[in-house]
Amino acid sequence: MPAFDTAVFDIDGTLLDSNYHHALAWSRAFDAVLDRHVPVAAIHRAIGMGGDRLVAAVAGDDVEDEHGDRLRDRWESEYDQVSGETQLLDGAHDLLVAVGEAGLDVVLASSSIPKHAQRPLHLLHAVEHADAWTTSEDAEESKPAPELLDRALDKVGGGRAVVVGDAVWDVEAANRRDLPTIALLTGGYGREELLEAGALAVYADPRDLLAHFDEAFGTRSRRR
Structure with missing residues (x-):
């Protein structure tokens, strides 16, 4: 058996x-929505968990509470642009x-x-x-x-x-x-x-x- x-x-x-396409898309989303840069290395460490968890994991609960939905919408549009390259x-x-x-x-x-x-x-x-x-x-x-x-x-x-x-x-x-x-x-x-x-x-x-x-x-x- x-x-x-x-x-x-x-x-x-x-x-x-x-994975690196996702990390880049998230990085561009953070840069567009926040007034500070989130290191791509930190984002990569969270790739594999769900997007509903990733924002808080790499940028904190406050960012999730205030910007989470906007960040996920922006990530989606950014990944749309690079997904065809995968x-x-x-x-x-x-x-x-x-x-x-x-x-x-x-x-x-x-x-x-x-x-x-x-x-x-x-x-x-x-x-x-x-x-x-x-x-x-x-x-x-x-x-x-x-x-x-x-x-x-x-x-x-x-x-x-x-x-x-x-x-x-x-x-x-x-x-x-x-x-x-x-x-x-x-x-x-x-x-x-x-x-x-x-x-x-x-x-x-x-x-x-x-x-x-x-x-x-x-x-x-x-x-x-």
Whole structure:
């Protein structure tokens, strides 16, 4: 029996090279709305948590209370301008194919707003290679809350799931449901901090994970 019956994939930073596009969009939003600069490095450290949490995390509760909605609206418009430049990470599509051929259900657990999820779902050929996917509309609470994982698993009825993500927030959300996480370095988080957060294993990128498929997923792929 395979170690898992379901693989739940984060998209941004894990399959799609978009974390730095998000950080830049947030930086431009902060510069436009506030009278002070928020360091992009601080913003990057929060990428992976929901936008409803990010403002307070990087700029404080007062900024969230006074400017949160304006900042999120401005971030959305800024990301609209750069989202078309995002690309799949090497091996992302092949990894989904391999996971499906190994007999696991594939769920793409995106917390993006629907219009921002369209591009990666198209690039990944989600209709052919995913059993289900989510967007921000599927959960009221964003990461690191585990609600999105709950909704993702509800869609396929997975009982033995593994989460594949790139951020400590992915690991934290999975920890809250006692789900193991395979982490990738593609989001800009460090190997040791991902392991310290509780990741089961860390690989460089989707291609590296694919190269270590059997040890990571505990099964023999039926790839031909």
